[in-house]
Amino acid sequence: MWYAQLIKPSWAPPSWLFGPVWTVLYIIIGVSFFSVFFSVLKKQLPTKVAIPFILNLIFNAAFTPIQFGLKNNVLASVDITLVLLSLLWCMYNVRKVKRWVAVVNIPYLMWVMFATVLQFVITALNAR
Numbered sequence: 001m002w003y004a005q006l007i008k009p010s011w012a013p014p015s016w017l018f019g020p021v022w023t024v025l026y027i028i029i030g031v032s033f034f035s036v037f038f039s040v041l042k043k044q045l046p047t048k049v050a051i052p053f054i055l056n057l058i059f060n061a062a063f064t065p066i067q068f069g070l071k072n073n074v075l076a077s078v079d080i081t082l083v084l085l086s087l088l089w090c091m092y093n094v095r096k097v098k099r100w101v102a103v104v105n106i107p108y109l110m111w112v113m114f115a116t117v118l119q120f121v122i123t124a125l126n127a128r
Helices: 015-041 047-070 073-094 099-104 106-125
Strands: none
Touching (some): 015 099, 047 073
């Protein structure tokens, strides 16, 4: 596999850890993002609140095809940065109206921050 052959820092987690971590994170994302979308549909929140949530889902979904399909570390670095920025925007937008959504996404934020640094380091280590 292409990813296994990349140079990675010593602190990179083992490949088997990504599946369980993302399983938990996708549950958090699913429940909390659904709550926001449902509130927007019920007109309890303005439509503009959903924009960063939609963008986050798009950027998140794009990462795997970019990283493992295109095998493009630079583009994956850009994409994971967009995941991080859109998540921060999500959390900022709901912090006053649905605080629990912001709080419950802290593990997602921590993982994406870690993944962003990891991706940039992998990109730098494998630059040609």
